[in-house]
Amino acid sequence: MTTLSKNFYTRDDVVKISRALIGKVLVSTVGGIVTSAIITETEAYAGIRDRASHAYGDRRTARTEPMYAEGGTTYVYLCYGIHHLFNVVTGRAGAPNAVLVRAGAPLQGLDTMRERRGRSAPDSRLLSAPGSLAKALGITTALTGTSLIDGAIRIENHGFRVAPSKIVTGPRVGVDYAGADARLPYRFRVDPADVR
């Protein structure tokens, strides 16, 4: 049960890191309450030449600034005016790479997650999509740019095992506008039942 160290995040290959995050544990401490989840789905966003990335074409703005930080920090932004989406920034400083955490399986703080998500969400869907996952874990844009090493959000290795053959690779969701890049196999997911 160790917190992932800086050198996990600062590696070059964001796609590899995206795959490696499957089975790791995302932990948030918000309002003095700890909630955590096993990561079951991620997507890689690969720098300034990835049309699907917010940083495509080196679009460095107030919003995307956290993506340009050194790996090991967060990038949280508001999508569709409603949903806060949580990303892990990777790579070296100046290279805007990030991994979107799309889904998870509840581990700790189940009651709090249920409260945050509201009555209509069944347990099986508590963390089944990126907006829902952030909501259940209490993650908002207020936490963008914060450290994953010693901040309110961290990622730990609890020793959960996922057979490589159980990790499904495919194109990313909701990026049709990205042309050919929309078909890149940058999405990774595993059935929660295949995490031991």
Next chain:
DNA sequence: CGAATGATATACT
């Protein structure tokens, strides 16, 4: 299937 909902990027005046 489509409304909800607001920050943001971009293109104007």
Next chain:
DNA sequence: GTATATCATTCGA
């Protein structure tokens, strides 16, 4: 500075 189109989505009809 102001206008407007767009968006790494979700939920309910």
